[in-house]
Amino acid sequence: MGIKIGIIGAGGMAAYHIAGFRQAGAEVVALCDPNEAVARSAAAAHGVSRVFGDAESMFAALPELNAVSVIVPNKYHAPLTLQALAAGKHVFCEKPPALNALEMAEMKGLAERNKRTLMFNFNNRARPESVAMMDYVKNGEAGRINSAQAKWVRRTGIPGFGGWFTNKVLSGGGALVDLLHMIDLSMYLMGYPEPAWVLARTFDDFITDRTFKGPWGIPDAVNGVNDVETAAHGFVSFKTGQALSFQISWAEMVQREEVSAAFQGTKAGGMLRRLYGADGVDATATDLCEFYTQDHGRSSNRVVTVESDPDMGRVRSARNFVRSIEGTESPLNTPDQALILMKIIDGAYASARSGEPVKL
Template identity: 70%
Template sequence: MSKKIAIIGAGGMAAYHIAGFRQAGAEVIAMADVNHDAAKATAAKQGIPQTFGDVAEMFTALPELDGVSVIVPNKFHAPLALQAMQAGKNVFCEKPPAMSAAEMAELKATAESTGQTLMFNFNNRARPESYAMRGYVTDGSIGTINTCQAKWIRRAGIPGFGGWFTNKGLAGGGPLIDLLHMIDLGMHFMGYPEPAHVLATTYHDHIDNKAFKGPWGIPDNAKGVNDVEAAAHGFVTFKTGQSMSFQVSWAEMNQREECSCVFQGSKAGGMIRRLFGVDGLDETSVDDCELYTVENGLHVNRTIKVAADETMGRERSAANFIKTLEGTEKPLNTPSEALSLMKLIDGAYASAASGTPVAL
């Protein structure tokens, strides 16, 4: 019998979740949003039969729900995920997992005590390039990954001024917590080692300069605040002896937007990279997936060819949630990994505030 899923949050990301759930054979039977009119509009567009303005009311009305997708501002990720698991529902939540490691620890404990599946939309793990590269990791071709460089930089990518993205109380931070994907992907390839120390700096240049606004996001709010960083740079050591550097930004003087994960292993190195076009994913975008090794005494670069995926794994990530519930796939991520990631992010913000390295 197909899994029955509800969507919490009627924003733009809902379309990817809905498509992925349906591709995996699930039924999306309800849409909930505190703005009930928004829920009705999205449900009508997506062919979803029921809508609610209150999540608790939805859980009462639909006991047959197998799971929910949480797509709301960051502040509400943990409360809604907790509410859903306590109501006996499995949860697929947008990133970041929570506002802090303490919140994430509570989520992990609740998932364990209730027996519910808790997963997050770390969609870059689900890109074809990532699946391919992970194959080289798991078959031993790469060996031990010693170091990694994680980068998601934008030249003009602030997602609206004065909205929830630029409000620390609602978002938890700026690009470091928003564009955490490449940090997560690097840790994924490295075997998700436990972070030991982090040294980081944040920068606030351009955070209120509308010349650096991105081509997507939410409407500006003149009465809102812009109290998050515009960029974060740092270095992490792990308890295994591995290390990672990271660069994350919404607004820096870069050539073009780039998200990339580059690593160096004991047997081979590798790179996954997307160079975005002037309008995001247009004809000038470039995708690279490469492996660097030595064969017959010669340095060899291999180009890995995979199918194109303009959703950047968003639909495939959602499909993995359904397949995990069905027992036909392993989960692409776990609460334990999400907790390690949030410890790193907490530590990076603490280091930037203190100007000193932070032990994790």
């Protein structure tokens, strides 16, 4: 009997989750959202037969559900995940894992006690170029990775004004929590070491300037709250002696949007980078995936060629969740890693408030 999955949240990411689940052979049997009209529309678009207004009703009506995906504003990640885990379901949750490390620790603990799979949509790990680079790292070709640099910067990329993205109570933070993917990917390549301390600064320039709004996100909310950062810069030192620097922004005076993770190892280094064009992924956008070595005393830059993946690993990430439940693939991420990531995020915000390094 195949795995049956319910979707919590009718947002745009549902399409990728559903596609990945179905590729893995799972059956998507229900979709729930407090806005039932939106839920019905999304269910019809994706061929999902059952619609509910809340997760509790879905669980009561469909006890055969094996798993759920959680696609809601950040504030509700932990409550809905905990509710699903308590009901005996496996959970695939959108990023960030939670509002803070305390919530993440509670989610991790319940998943372990109930022996359920808990994963998060760190989809950039599933991009073909990331998979290829990780193969080099796993094979030992990079040696020990000493340092890495994580970057996701935008010039005009605030995802709406006054909505949940810019309201700290609902989001937990701004650009840092929204665009944490490259921090996660860099640490994934580094072996997800335990952090020792973090030093960070955040900036809220342009947070009310609508000329810095991006072409995605949600509509502006009249009289809404805009109390999160637009940029975060920081440095993490790990107990292993490794180091990571990061630059994350929605709105910052850069040439154009860049998404990249670079690393330097004892045998080789590497770079994964997308430079967006003026209109996103257009003719002026460029992708780079390179592995840097010294071959017989000469510098060698190895270009890594992979298949195109316009959804940036989102479908493959969801597919991996189902196969992890089945035991046919290893999970691309774990609750232990998610907890480390949230400790770093919490520490970065604490450091920005105090102006001092924060021990983790």
